[in-house]
Amino acid sequence: MLKPEISWTDFEKVDIRTGTIVAVSDFPAAKNPSYQLEIDFGTLGKRKSSAQITDLYTKENLVGIQILAVVNFPKKQIANFMSECLVLGIYGNNNEVVLISPIQKVENGSYLG
Template identity: 45%
Template sequence: MMTTMEWFDFEKVDLRVGPVVSATLNVKARKPAYTITIDLGPMGLRQSSAQITDHYAAESLIGRQMLCVCNFEPKRIAGVKSEVLVTGVHDAAGKVVLAGFEYPVPNGNRLL
């Protein structure tokens, strides 16, 4: 059963968009992951560790706009200070498919 919430609860989640400016393999991660840097416009550059290696090569991520949760506390993951959570869903095989946008939007824009 799905739990409902109030609009006020949703407004607490700060989801913003920005392009990947760098992506490298995180060799310290137990499961394959990239260390990615995302340009969130006025919020500046933010880093994340993301287990998205199944469908995406590091070089294919450069310039791709990512939807990120920006207001979690930073978390250290395999030696990386992960400042944002990249969003996506699992496909039928359990591999992450990133959330995306049909058209480019300004860096740092918030999901409405």
């Protein structure tokens, strides 16, 4: 189902930036299987996020991956953890999340436009 049409101005309000995952830890307190991520967004600094990406990714293979994330949502409390950004992914055939990553490495904090 196609979502309702939005204006260009609406889209411009969403701040999507590149960041590199620098640390990953288990998140046993989460309701659904998740990792706690620390992501370096360059001049924006490091931010934390909870991500339900355990189906396709191990902690070890996530470190160093460059991803896209929304950085201007309000912080969200997830169990005992404060998520500071929303990592973007695409749902696969079995509802597993595939991370969105630039094909070429770019500077952390670069914005989608």
